[in-house]
Amino acid sequence: MSVIYLESKENAKIKHLRALIELNNYRKKHKQTVLEGTHLSLAWLQQNQHITSLFTTEAALEHIDLKKIQQIYKGHIFILSEVLYRDLSTLGTTLPCLAVIETPQQSSSLNFNVDTLILDDVQDPGNVGTLLRSAAAANIKQIICTKGVASLWSPRVLRAGMGAHFSLECFENIHLEDILPQFNIPVYVTSSHKPQSLYTQNLTQPCAWVLGNEGQGASPYALENAQAVAIPQPGGQESLNVAIAGSICFFEMVRQRQ
Structure with missing residues (x-):
């Protein structure tokens, strides 16, 4: 040295x-x-x-x-x-x-049978890093990002992830249309405007989560091709921050499996 x-x-x-x-x-x-x-x-x-x-x-x-x-x-x-x-x-x-x-390069292929977090146009680096950190804590190992997502290996996302990246398989610049039909497990998308509650779902088996853009929410394609669930908000707020919403979903899954 x-x-x-x-x-x-x-x-x-x-x-x-x-x-x-x-x-x-x-x-x-x-x-x-x-x-x-x-x-x-x-x-x-x-x-x-x-x-x-x-x-x-x-x-x-x-x-x-x-x-x-x-x-x-x-x-x-x-x-x-x-x-x-x-x-x-x-x-x-x-x-x-x-x-x-x-920068780590993708060394493996997508697995359509394991717990997965799919980020669709989530643009804020803090939200992306926080979601990776929560996913890693919930034992979700596969992360898929569409083209509009903040770069996973940018210094700001790395900082928010607090080292979570290092235990994850991360895939970037993926099109939803190319992957959603291939999943052999339930795929959920969060939407505050849908009647199905997160807490009525059976999350004891592997599943995938689609989380959408901070302002626009889930894309029409995701809403049409995944099972939309809402997080009950008795306080009446219009929506939750995407990183908070994702974390709630991940740990409801964890709760059901324990």
Whole structure:
């Protein structure tokens, strides 16, 4: 392991890091992304995964969490000034740690017989990351995303997922029309305008969940080709946040199976 000091924001490695943080097309082109914070970096390393390069500050280098990372990671550590790091960071107050990794590529094929979360045009990175975190906690291992979904491996989605990505099989840019007819298990779609209650469904066997766009809700195709269920809302709100709605569905499934 070597420690290298970088002082200029015009340095090629700094420019590369900034582009990975800010530009989705750049991340796709280089097949890399950025983990921000020691929690994600440690979770990644503990999955026996590789960090390409690590950026931090001189003061943070002596912190116990950075020491833990150094025990596993043996590559270059690039030291930035506090000012330069703050200029790059999207978190602000956390322990300085930016890790560049190779973006995992899809290594398996879709399984139409297992619990699955299908995100259809869910665009907010916080919602997407939260849904992945809830799905992982509920033991849903397969995630399918349509083209309009926020990029799963963007730094913001990774941050909201809190490491959930690392235990999931994720598929992106999939068309609903190509997959819904192939499922051999019940497929549910959430809609606040349908009469069937979530709590009347038998969720003890594998099933798939379709969650739609934050503003528009489920797509017409999903509503026509999946079983629509509603979450009772006696307080009278028009709808629930999609990440909250999905989490309620997942853990009703968990409750029924215990």
